Amino acid sequence: MPTNGAPTKITQGSQTKGGIGESTLRPDGTLKVTGEFAYSSDMWHEDMLWGQILRSTVAHAEIVSIDTSEALAMAGVYAVMTYDDLPTDVKNYGLEIQDTPVLAHGKVRHHGEPVAIVAADHPETARRAAAKIKVEYRELPVITDEASATAPDAILVHEGRDDHHSGHVPHPNIVHRQPIFRGDAAEAAKRADVIVKGEYTFGMQDQAFLGPESGLAVPDEDGGVHLYIATQWLHSDLKQIAPVLGLPESKVRMTLSGVGGAFGGREDLSMQIHACLLAMRTGKPVKIVYNRFESFFGHVHRHPAKLHYEHGATKDGKLTHVKCRIVLDGGAYASASPAVVGNASSLSIGPYVVEDVDIEAIALYTNNPPCGAMRGFGAVQACFAYEAQMDKVAKQLGMDPIEFRQLNAMEQGTIMPTGQPVDSPAPVAELLRRVKAMPMPPERQWESSEGADVRQLPGGLSNTTHGEGVVRGVGYAVGIKNVGFSEGFDDYSTAKVRMEVVGGEPVATVHTAMAEVGQGGVTVHAQIARTELGVAQVTIHPADTQVGSAGSTSASRQTYVTGGAVKNSCELVREKVLEIGRRKFGSYHPAWATAELLLEGGKVVTDGGEVLADLTDVLEGEVVEVEEEWRHRPTEAFDLRTGQGNGHVQYSFAAHRAVVEVDTELGLVKVIELACAQDVGKALNPLSVLGQIQGGTLQGMGIAVMEEIIVDPKTAKVRNPSFTDYLLPTILDTPTIPVDVLELADDHAPYGLRGIGEAPTLSSTPAVLAAIRNATGLELNRTPVRPEHLTGTA
Amino acid sequence: MRVNFTVNGRPQEADDVWEGESLLYVLRERLGLPGSKNACEQGECGSCTVRLDGVPVCSCLVAAGQVEGREVVTVEGLADFAKQRAEHGGCATGACGADGKAGTSLQDSQQWAAKGQDSQTGEGTELSPIQQAFIDAGAVQCGFCTPGLLVAADEMLERNPNPTDADIREALSGNLCRCTGYEKIMDAVRLAAARQGEAV
């Protein structure tokens, strides 16, 4: 509102419809509800072949021999390839450490590792051919945990390591180790009135995106290949694919197909190189689509973890120190393990003020399934453990768990264990206050005039209780997640923005390589362009490698970084448009030279609201285009001995209150409500913000009560690679998820926004566990909680 | 083998079908109707839900040979199916869609890759009430579960125009979604039911 009678001053974009802050609808929404949106598995090409991967049936073995002759002789089979058929000296790939063989070379290191690939004219022919490839294995002992990995006579999962972590790890079967020391934890422990120790286990979670890994590789006439693919980061894929194919990056053209969810599971390559190899070998387009069984082997999972914690506090409720040791199982290949270690260690104590810490996180190489990125990325496992600890300490002190957290909550200015000051709002205590203040769901909602509605009871449709044994519990948790790529990574994005007149209207085109995986980045990019350029029409160009890298759709970073890049390029376009306007029309009105000029509603206006020109007139005969990289402020690596360093860009906070009803006799849990309060800095699209928070919350609930990949410790083989036995929450398992959104601007970020996608996945799990503990009185040191854990029948 | 059946009101013939192929595969790979999705192929996710003679089923669990002579409605035909139903007083069989056009042609389904998302938003496309409600309520994220949910939700509203929340949850309990946490899907179905109520 104007004050002191000053004239209304408008700011860029405030007058344009469909800009930031509005819940505009998805540009791809209509295509998605009519079935026309083309996902990577929907790709089709005349004369295309189907690719099939033969995977190892054992977890750890030497390959004695591979005989492909019978498969090659089959009618309809066009190619069978093994390691020996790889075209160049580059035979491995990997995000950070190139330790993953494109096809197994002499050895397999985990169950389901690709050994050979087939192209045939029908998927069934390809399957039959793959089944005819004879592979002889000589099995080796399996490494499945820290004890077997670091035993004196342990077989090395990777011999002769020479990656950039191999020099500082205590054992070659440890991918990376990050200690963090600050203050003197041993000395501080002497001041503690209570000391609480805990050992926690976090199960292996799967991203379980619904769209299976798939894509279509089409050979190009120039000897290159065009890959239509679902991924989180086109340029990272490209960098790994091209060298294996022996092609320059310019000859590997990549176009993003529709992506059926990602959640971290598409950060690593899956079938990309295999499809390209088969296409180049056969000269025909090759499509590969994993089925759900194969998908469980086709991507990395969330690291399972063992977490050892010691918390101390004075009797007035102040934390004295935290010691912790986090052991993440990285499985057979490195994937994102080093960065997951960095997160787990640096965020290991949670959003609390603790001066004296002694922290260590490691990731192991084992023969278990490879683990890497999944929503929350190292911070999830830690949050499960430190929030359990916070409840235990509060109980020991006889304090309310919320008050105890608030008493120790970090705020702006707090110094992290890494020595990095938190230099933007950190409303931890406020989020807890808000989530606690939300109204509680009514008791016994399952009671109706017709009796018990089993759909609202633990067990649901299975009709296990009509109220017997059912006890309600309430639990709280809060978490902290970093936003963006950390530890000195050059984290940038590129946006090409063009402005021109099309059909008599000013139109902006935004071209980035950002992978839209469902999060709504395309919606937000159009909003940013409208706000910055004052136009109604925005075209989002398909994401491909014809524009610079956008970085990964992960780490809650795309709205921040590619959003930032789009904003920046739009600003540069705006300046150019205004220059053109000054050149064309500057002589007609003095305000062209003197006023602050804005683009609003398809016009050039002054900040006082006076219209100077129509954009169509300014842009007539002109095309303004800018392609520019944009970076957030730089970060630093963590010191390898002390863990000190300004490693993170931004933090994101969410708090949950879980209300559960537990059938204490049968050990079945119904989560009634998962209320969330989250600071989002600035909600660019409030509807999408809610969707992210609710979706993240439910994924956190999944690992609390049902989701887990079960690996046989004797064989390292996966026992439940299907949606029959890897259970995702159905809509009947899902609680109501009321959300309270707080918007405290981070002045370092575009529009003050905060990355939001991951934080709600963190605190959801420990809140549910706390509620189940509250209902049952059990200690529950592992997640997911299964009925046998609640009934003493494990 | 050869299979003849009706999809979205149009007679279709698929040739050289392998006997082990599912209806889902035939729709997606032989008839150019990839709207029904292949998320689990074991009846555990509902993303391939179609109506077979009016009844919602998982098309991944229907053998291609079993649909000989039968009527199938997929997400591509849902708008027409709903329109026919509205015009003919709530007919609930697959025959309702008999006059409708076929869904996406094979060519159309591939053109997306070459065109921009925003330049082909399908503006002007006529949608069924449940489709419009999914867009309006923010029930679509990655969208992979969306086609199956739409077919299932549309059929539930046909049977039960005033569902309680528990009814909605039960009716959609065979459709997994990994993105939304289902809250916006609940909103969308409530919205479609409310709009349907207003329209009557």
Add this chain to the structure above:
Amino acid sequence: MDFLRPASWEEALAAKAEHPTAVPIAGGTDVMVEINFDHRRPEYLLDLNRIGDLYEWEVGEDSVRLGASVPYTHIMENLRAELPGLALASHTVASPQIRNRGGVGGNLGTASPAGDAHPALLAAGAEVEVESVRGSRRIPIDEFYTGVKRNALAADELIRAVHIKKADGPQQYSKVGTRNAMVIAVCAFGLALHPETRTVRTGIGSAAPTPVRAKAAEEFLNAALEEGGFWDNGKIITPSVAKQFAELCSGACNPIDDVRGTASYRRHAVGIMARRTLTWTWESYRGTAAHTEGVA
């Protein structure tokens, strides 16, 4: 692979006689998963969808003749009074989409210990009508399950219908899964009171190599109810009787540890379900608690 499409029951029997390895397919719930995931490549698929007779049911004097392919949805909606246990069991089957196509014939043909219909059939009392070109016979449900995923069918026989005794008293069914819908049983329990014969029958699913009855528990309970005059006086069942019944039901299990649950949990859960379903059915029998059944 060949796809056989008999237009009539007689044609189906002839086809099965000619090709005893042919795998019948109706709802596709089991067979298509095995094909989609390359677990099975039968020489012949024998489609039963075109045989209308299999989709019909008849309510007789004492029993219901339920066609093998009658979808679970129809059982839930139409046979709740006659077959309350099976109707409840049907409601726990997989998802609405699966219930729209799957029927009891498929459960019996697969004979998985985790099939949802089995405990209800065992508790109600049933006979499976099977037929081949050689003739028709009825197999009592207690003799039908012969091993893990094995049944008493000869290679040339097909399941035509199930004859299930109409309920003469309250029946209940409970199933434990680790999800509130669309879940395979960790274990399941069916219980039927038969006031006419003054007996109680049970069925246990997924807690032994085959679906089983808890016969010792039934005998104990029958004797206890008789001895205490419960059938006549309608008294609340003594907690100690209910407890011992539950323990005997647990004892009837012979479960394994697998990814879905531990053997120890399965024994425990069967005991809890036995006690609860006994309470629900008995309360209903006594007529004191009008609304103990779930409404869903």
